[in-house]
Amino acid sequence: MDFLRPASWQEALAAKAEHPAAVPIAGGTDVMVEINFDHRRPEHLLDLTRIADLYEWEVGERSVRLGASVPYTKIMENLRAELPGLALASHTVASPQIRNRGGVGGNLGTASPAGDAHPALLAAGAEVEVESVRGSRRIPIDAFFTGVKRNALAADELIKWVHIEKADGPQQFSKVGTRNAMVIAVCAFGLALHPATRTVRTGIGSAAPTPVRAGAAEEFLNAALDEGGFWDNGRIVPPSVVKQFAQLCSGACNPIDDVRGTAAYRRHAVGVMARRTLTWTWESYRGARRLTEGAA
Amino acid sequence: MMRVNVTVNGRPQQADDVWEGESLLYVLRERLGLPGSKNACEQGECGSCTVRLDGVPVCSCLVAAGQAEGREVVTVEGLAQLAGRRTEDGELAPVQQAFIDAGAVQCGFCTPGLLVAADEMLERNPNPSDEDIREALSGNLCRCTGYEKIMDAVRLAAARQQEAV
Ligand SMILES: Cc1cc2nc3c(=O)[nH]c(=O)nc-3n(C[C@H](O)[C@H](O)[C@H](O)COP(=O)(O)OP(=O)(O)OC[C@H]3O[C@@H](n4cnc5c(N)ncnc54)[C@H](O)[C@@H]3O)c2cc1C
Ligand code: FES
Numbered sequence: 188m189d190f191l192r193p194a195s196w197q198e199a200l201a202a203k204a205e206h207p208a209a210v211p212i213a214g215g216t217d218v219m220v221e222i223n224f225d226h227r228r229p230e231h232l233l234d235l236t237r238i239a240d241l242y243e244w245e246v247g248e249r250s251v252r253l254g255a256s257v258p259y260t261k262i263m264e265n266l267r268a269e270l271p272g273l274a275l276a277s278h279t280v281a282s283p284q285i286r287n288r289g290g291v292g293g294n295l296g297t298a299s300p301a302g303d304a305h306p307a308l309l310a311a312g313a314e315v316e317v318e319s320v321r322g323s324r325r326i327p328i329d330a331f332f333t334g335v336k337r338n339a340l341a342a343d344e345l346i347k348w349v350h351i352e353k354a355d356g357p358q359q360f361s362k363v364g365t366r367n368a369m370v371i372a373v374c375a376f377g378l379a380l381h382p383a384t385r386t387v388r389t390g391i392g393s394a395a396p397t398p399v400r401a402g403a404a405e406e407f408l409n410a411a412l413d414e415g416g417f418w419d420n421g422r423i424v425p426p427s428v429v430k431q432f433a434q435l436c437s438g439a440c441n442p443i444d445d446v447r448g449t450a451a452y453r454r455h456a457v458g459v460m461a462r463r464t465l466t467w468t469w470e471s472y473r474g475a476r477r478l479t480e481g482a483a
Numbered sequence: 484m485m486r487v488n489v490t491v492n493g494r495p496q497q498a499d500d501v502w503e504g505e506s507l508l509y510v511l512r513e514r515l516g517l518p519g520s521k522n523a524c525e526q527g528e529c530g531s532c533t534v535r536l537d538g539v540p541v542c543s544c545l546v547a548a549g550q551a552e553g554r555e556v557v558t559v560e561g562l563a564q565l566a567g568r569r570t571e572d573g574e575l576a577p578v579q580q581a582f583i584d585a586g587a588v589q590c591g592f593c594t595p596g597l598l599v600a601a602d603e604m605l606e607r608n609p610n611p612s613d614e615d616i617r618e619a620l621s622g623n624l625c626r627c628t629g630y631e632k633i634m635d636a637v638r639l640a641a642a643r644q645q646e647a648v
C-alpha cells in the first residue's frame with residue numbers, strides 16, 4: 188500500500204489522475220473502519236487532510252460553499268442559521284469524536300442510503316462541485332446518488348465543494364434510530380419550506396436504495412398550499428392535507444427489510460416524520476409571518 | 484512501510500516501519516509504548532481510544548497513522564502535564580483525581596478515553612450543564628458504571644476547577 192499525501196488540491200487531482208483506484212481519505216470515519224476490518228485493502232490511500240481549501244466555507248448571497256472536509260462539528264457551530272436542516276442532521280451523526288472528523292464530502296463519497304447529510308441536502312437544494320485534471324463540473328444533488336453506495340463521480344474526480352442553498356424558510360430533520368448517539372438511521376427525513384419559491388422540498392434516507400425526494404408528495408403539497416392561499420394567509424394546513432402528504436411520503440419509500448427494521452416499519456416511520464416535520468416547519472413559518480406582520 | 488513523525492504529549496516522536504493502513508491508535512500503543520489509549524472496537528463506537536489531535540478529540544482508531552504526520556497528539560498519559568502538573572510527582576490532572584474521588588473507575592477500560600473527552604470539554608466549557616456533560620461523553624461507552632458516577636466525577640472536576648480560579 189502507498190500513502191499519498193498531496194499538499195495542495197492540484198497535487199491531489201494529479202495523484203487521482205495517475206492512480207484512479209486510489210481511495211481518498213478525509214475524516215477516515217468510513218474508510219478506516221473498512222481498513223481495520225480488512226474489508227478494503229487499496230493500493231493507494233490518498234490523504235486529503237492537508238488540503239486547507241477543503242476545510243473552508245463561504246457564505247454567499249444565495250448559497251453556502253462548503254468545503255468537502257468541513258467536519259460536522261463546524262457546520263453545527265457556524266452554519267446553523269444558513270443551513271438549519273444540515274446543522275440538525277449533523278448533530279445526529281454518531282458522537283462528538285466522529286463529528287470532529289467526518290464531513291459531508293465523506294458522506295457523499297460513501298453515498299450510503301443511510302447518510303444523514305443526504306436528506307438535508309436534497310431538501311435544501313444543493314450541487315456537488317467535483318473536479319479532475321480534466322476540469323470541474325457541478326452535479327445537482329438529485330442526480331448524485333446513482334445506486335446503493337454509488338455516486339456520479341468519475342474515477343479521476345474528487346469532491347471539492349458542496350454548494351447548498353441558504354435557507355429561505357424553516358427546515359427540519361428527523362431520524363429514527365435505536366439510541367441517540369452512534370446510530371445509523373433506521374430511516375431519516377428532511378423537509379425544507381421555500382417561501383421564496385413557494386415550494387416544499389423533502390429528502391428521505393434509508394428507505395430506498397439511494398436517498399430520494401418524495402416527488403409526488405411535494406407536488407401534491409405545493410398544489411394544495413397554492414390553491415388554499417396558505418403561503419399568504421398563513422392558516423394551519425388542514426389535517427387532511429397533512430395526512431395525504433404523509434401517505435405520499437411513505438409511498439416514495441422503496442425500503443428493504445434488514446436487521447435495523449422492516450420495510451413496513453420504515454414506511455410507517457417516514458409517514459410519521461413527514462407529518463411531524465411539516466407541522467413543525469409550518470408552525471414556525473406562521474410564527475415568523477405573525478412577527479413580520481406585527482412589525483409592519 | 485513509512486516513517487511517521489508526530490508530537491505526542493509535547494515530545495517529538497518518530498515511528499518507523501509503519502504500515503500505510505495502520506491507525507494512529509496502533510502506532511501509539513505498539514510502536515511508541517503508550518498503551519493508555521485502549522483498543523476495543525476499532526470502529527469508532529466505544530471511544531476508549533479517544534485522543535486529542537491538534538487539540539480536537541477524535542477516535543485514534545479511525546485516524547490513519549500518516550494523517551498524524553507533523554501533528555500534535557495528547558493521550559491520557561499527557562493529561563497531567565497538560566494540566567500543568569509535574570508528572571514526576573505522580574500527580575494527576577484534576578479530572579483524573581475527580582474520577583478517583585467520585586469512584587467513577589471500575590474495570591477502568593473506558594476511563595482513558597473518558598478522561599480525554601471530559602478534560603477537553605472542561606477546557607472549552609468550564610461550567611457545563613448535565614446535558615453538556617452527557618453530550619460531550621456520548622461517544623464513550625462504559626459497561627460497568629451506569630454513568631452516574633462518571634457524571635459525578637465530571638461535576639466534581641468542574642466544581643474544583645471553578646474554586647481554583
Ligand atoms: C461509529 C460511527 C457512527 C457513524 N454514524 C453515522 C451517522 O449517524 N450518520 C451518518 O451519516 N454517518 C455515520 N457514520 C459514517 C461516517 O461518519 C460518515 O459517512 C462521514 O460523513 C464520513 O466522512 P469522513 O470524512 O470521515 O469520510 P472518509 O471515511 O474519509 O471517506 C468516506 C468516503 O468518501 C470518499 N471521500 C472522502 N472525501 C472525498 C472527496 N473530497 N472526494 C471524493 N471522495 C471522497 C472516501 O474515499 C470514502 O469512500 C458513522 C461512522 C462511525 C464510525
Ligand atoms: S477502539 Fe476506537 S472507538 Fe472503539
Ligand code: FES
Nearest residue numbers: 590593625626627
Ligand atoms: S469502568 Fe469498566 S467499562 Fe467503564
